[in-house]
Amino acid sequence: MFGKDVEIAPKKANVSIRKKKQFALLQPATKSRFEIGINLKGQEPEGKLEAVNTPNAMCSYKINLSHLDDLDQEVISWLKMAYENAG
Template sequence: MDQATQTMIDNLHKNTGKTLDEWIAVVAQEKLQKHGEILKFLKEKHAFTHGFANLVAHKALKSDAGSADDQDELVKKQYVGKESFWPIYEKLRKEIAALGKDVDFVPKNAYVSVKRKKQFAMLVPATKTRYEIGINLKGHPSEGILELETKSNAMCSHKVVINHEEQIHPELLDWLQKAYDAVG
């Protein structure tokens, strides 16, 4: 388990008085089986922040990299029915890995979180026709291909939407470099 996740688990217990296992039991008792349902329940009924609710949801559903038996399989499942996006993922992974030796790719059920000390990007095969690259550049305006993320529970401040490998061009790579540098 990475240090950031362990710190969150420790802080969850400090902040709520319950351990991660106790919160997983609460979720199981409620018979919640969808990620969004768990987030809503924990935020509305227990005043969780998005980060803590997301942690508990992933652990309860065993949908994060740390709970999955096979991380490669977790990533491959994301591309079932979206196979045309696999070359995009492979190219982005190669380009992002070249940013530094401290880049970590952490698969979840629906996306791959890209971290340094903190998450700075997300790789998301969102639909069969839309691939999203989430980028964390809080406080930065929308500019060029960089759109502000408007979802209230967004895990990244911005996104870039593409649908072809050729759209992985210098501007996108520059934004990823800036996000990587910002969490250094």
């Protein structure tokens, strides 16, 4: 799905996924919800993609996952689009 140019950078509270720049951020949100932050400037939120309205946010959008089944083709498509836009 992604090229060999992807760098996975674990931190204390999250995991950054980068190409030339960060395109996704993986982090636990609550005990029962996982969040994928996505950098996709200029994209209209739709489906599972929600806008992040926090000033200085590292990611412009997020996708919430509560179950493994939530990680579907739509989520993978958003991640792939963010990867392709990362340079």
